[in-house]
Amino acid sequence: MSEVKIYARPVSWMPDVSSHYCPGCGHGIAHRLVCESIDELGIQNDTIGVASVGCSAMIYDYIDIDYCEAPHGRAPAVATGLKTVRPDKIVFTYQGDGDLASIGMGEIVHAANRGQNITVVFINNAIYGMTGGQMAPTTLLGQKATTCPLGRDEKVNGYPIRVSEMLATLPAPGYIARVSVAQPKYTIKAKAAIKKAFQNQIDGKGFSLVEVLSSCPTNWGMRPVESFDWLISTMMPYYPLGTFKDFD
Amino acid sequence: MGRVLMKGTEAIAEAAIQAGCKFFFGYPITPQNEIPEYMSAHLPEVGGTYVQAESEVASINMVMGGGATGYRVMTSSSSPGISLMSEGISYIAGSEIPAVIVNVMRAGPGLGGILPGQADYLQSTKGGGNGDYNLIVLAPSTLQECVDLTQLSFELAQKYRNPVMVAADGFMGQMMEAVEIHPSATRDDPADTTWGLGFMGERGGKRSHLHSLFLTPEPLEAHNRRLQEKYGRIKETEQRCETYHVEDAELLIAAYGTTARISRSAVNNLRAEGLKVGMIRPITLWPYPTDAFQALPDGIRHILVAEMNAGQMIDDVKVATNCRYPVSFYGRTGGFAPSVKEIEDECRRLLAL
Amino acid sequence: MPKGRVEIHEKYCKSCGLCVAVCPTKVLRISEKTNTKGYRPVEQFKEGCIGCALCAVTCPDAAIEVFKTEE
Known part of the structure; x- marks a missing residue:
């Protein structure tokens, strides 16, 4: 009989660092999946991350790779610049829904439309987290936020944007998938999708985006376990999981 | 290359290529369109890449990413486009990334007109974007100076890890004059691997992290002090x-x-x-x-x-x-x-x- | 049943309880201890861990490492 470690803290996770995220925040899970992918693909020294603006602005404190900051929403443009000059490196952005789907909608659409060979990890938790729970472009109809205290009203605020479905209408992007971290069974699939999105870039295939449905217990006003239940019961019906586009 | 008759915008573009700039991120705006056009035609000849951005907001951020590698990159625009770039320029200065920005200035305010102007003087020299930062701003008065200052701008950008603006008014961009363009002595210099992104392996696994965000006041003030010390050195040594x-x-x-x-x-x-x-x-x-x-x-x-x-x-x-x-x-x-x-x-x- | 055990890095744990909820054999609980951040870290309080690693898969703070005993 011998004991083996079957699950370890990722090597590319910054040693001896505790994240600033609230308890139960899905960002930490998604960060870990990115780290695990980087470790398993052996690309820690060759990966350049682009940090966006929002709760994950300080992702560079948690993943031990080269990092560039981007202004709010501009991460795909910064990544385009990096990848243009260093096509031999693996470049990825990590963006929330306020960053990518609101202020940065122009940059993500055009990076996708160019078929830019980058990887995008897009966290959709249906709210602005860092600024304190304001309505996001992804906030669900009827969902309360600090700037729609009575709930999102489509007559005033329009409808929540399904980014993956929208980008999948473009001919250039190769891989677009929506995953979730609400339960281990979803998280295991999310990991596979994120790893595949990096592998696509290594293989020179082109633009890959993984939308990760995640939680924001603090701004949703829920306990962590309850927030993941809400994600499954309320978010996932509007934002169905699946692969919307693939290279193959 | 001997003396040739060239348009200002094209002379600037060729001077940049001869200075070792292989990556250009552009967006059309009059009166500087010949720069991105020239770059899209001639950068591939030197193994470089031209990317047409979806906006000036995107092009300046592509410059930020490209410059973050330590290689020579550039964009050009004209006054209203520079206004859109101001956010990115502040980030580039705050993150200490070398970049060259050409502003072929036109008359303002707002959309103004496409004819020449110098009304971006205050925007260029006093800020434009947020925060305490400075651009090095070079103002050519002849087309030969457009060439020489464009080439100098790459040297200064690399030397100080700071954005440099060539502030050429629309006359400089659109007139023709005889110029001589020579390759810069530094055109083939390698990127600085001590901070350039993508050299983590060369640094033995030590990562580089370029950013302007410091959430706590002590490191942000220390960062500002360091920037001001650098601007002080530039003031002492680079007045022309x-x-x-x-x-x-x-x-x-x-x-x-x-x-x-x-x-x-x-x-x-x-x-x-x-x-x-x-x-x-x-x-x-x-x-x-x-x-x-x-x-x-x-x-x-x-x-x-x-x-x-x-x-x-x-x-x-x-x-x-x-x-x-x-x-x-x-x-x-x-x-x-x-x-x-x-x-x-x-x-x-x-x-x- | 396979035999496993978890090692919880208490300093990283924020007692969100996600691991407690997903553990199929219910061997985890939030402890009475307090870590340096003021959270009460999770502990394995009884035998019965099967080394499935679902807790580690769901941990937002990479605070859990999992060991499995191979027969």
């Missing part, structure tokens, strides 16, 4: 200025760019009449050539600032001279440049006072 007939001048014209060309003609004509007129021409708009202004002779009775705007450089002249001389202004807006005769007439009026 031309003086023309200042030794015995009673009246001095202060002008840059196209207005300086016009003023030079006015000085020559007035000198032929026996009037003691000279000119001081800032080449670096930031750092402002304060040393040259401080060294001006006491015999000057008056300084006339001439610009294609409503009077944006006056304050800098007053500060640089400690208000030792009376300073007045003559300028045109809307796409007009002051004529030689207009400047001569204004000089005669001031000398008669």
